[in-house]
Amino acid sequence: MYTLAEENYIKTIFHLQQTINGAVSTNAIADSMDTKASSATDMVQKLADKKVLSYVKYKGAQLTEKGKKIATKIVRKHRLWEVFLVDKLGFHWDEVHEIAEQLEHIHSTELIKRLDSFLGNPTFDPHGDPIPDELGNFIKTEKKLLSQLNKSQFGVCVGVKESSPEYLQYLDKKNISIGTKINVLGKEFFDGSMVIEVGRDQFFVSKKIADNLYVQTA
């Protein structure tokens, strides 16, 4: 059994590994967790002792198979609870992260098994992120960032990269959610900004907006 702090570190390292491929630095961990590098180093050393990750001084950490399995379970729990909060309790997609951050640490395999089937074995969470199965397998989908599309192309929103309340609320305001079709009417190559069409609305989006929305083409 792992402590709350250990679980949060493991999950963070797992997520950092997806982006940055290879070993993840203690500084990256600390930044991502709003803590200090020295604290991250301490924890990484402890987790290395427990064989949850491999760690080479000054070179960073990498989860072992054991570590990945632990991380996957936490991610599964987090996303299942998010589905529960949205589908069953009627929360909005921008309100669930904080609560799921707590619920993901409840220890009970039976609970998760039952929750999963109560929810109808969902495969994606409310933000479009895949929910790993009991064995830890993620559904791999080929998706692009909206910012990768060019003029006259279109895509269907399948997820968000950033899921801060601020960003999600912006999307709500623009009526963009999972399943929304987006047409790229124009793209400015100087700053990467775009003019897009959503339903009957046409409006401008900055590169930062377009960089955080996943779409599926074809």
Place this chain on the structure above:
Amino acid sequence: MYTLAEENYIKTIFHLQQTINGAVSTNAIADSMDTKASSATDMVQKLADKKVLSYVKYKGAQLTEKGKKIATKIVRKHRLWEVFLVDKLGFHWDEVHEIAEQLEHIHSTELIKRLDSFLGNPTFDPHGDPIPDELGNFIKTEKKLLSQLNKSQFGVCVGVKESSPEYLQYLDKKNISIGTKINVLGKEFFDGSMVIEVGRDQFFVSKKIADNLYVQTA
């Protein structure tokens, strides 16, 4: 905001206060929490500083209004989650305590508000214990222990005093659950044991069994 440890102490003291009226001793707290008296003393001193309880050295602790309010919220959460686990996820009443023990510490008033209405604003948990409302008010019901009944009297099971898996599983085996009618066919005054009738079954129960079952008469 209170820590996990603080919340567990507060809840325990609240429950001890119901039984033992007046101040509760640090030893009683320690016993009830499977910890040492010295640890209980430390925590009680800390909680006294925070005005959660009043404490007189060698005389014990008593929750303040503030403390009672905190305790009530935790009890409310615990019992609502138990209803969720049984009614929605299909857990058995002897399996939910451990999990609710964790879930009761999730911090989010909005979550509890929504959970409550999702469950249909239940007033009793799966063990027959009353669920306090948002203001902390408990429904007062006059109930007796089965052991208080005499020969030829009967009662309807409305709750359990003890809710260990062992006891609950015993009741299951005898087909006793909330709502079950129990007739007292005989009572031995030497040891308090009884012969009772449940449905078509007639069997012997010890005083210990009868001492932990709440019934409603009339």
Place this chain on the structure above:
DNA sequence: TATAATTTTTAGTCTAAGCTAAAAATTAGT
């Protein structure tokens, strides 16, 4: 009521997890 038994508190350690400041290693700039 004096002594013995019991309960409760205090003093001193320990571990987990955080922090700051300083030291060491790595990377970058000239």
Place this chain on the structure above:
DNA sequence: ACTAATTTTTAGCTTAGACTAAAAATTATA
């Protein structure tokens, strides 16, 4: 290839919460 800047680790403190052993207070007993 050397400094200089940056990153990362170490050393040393802090707090929460637990424990053991000893001291102090309370309660029971003769």
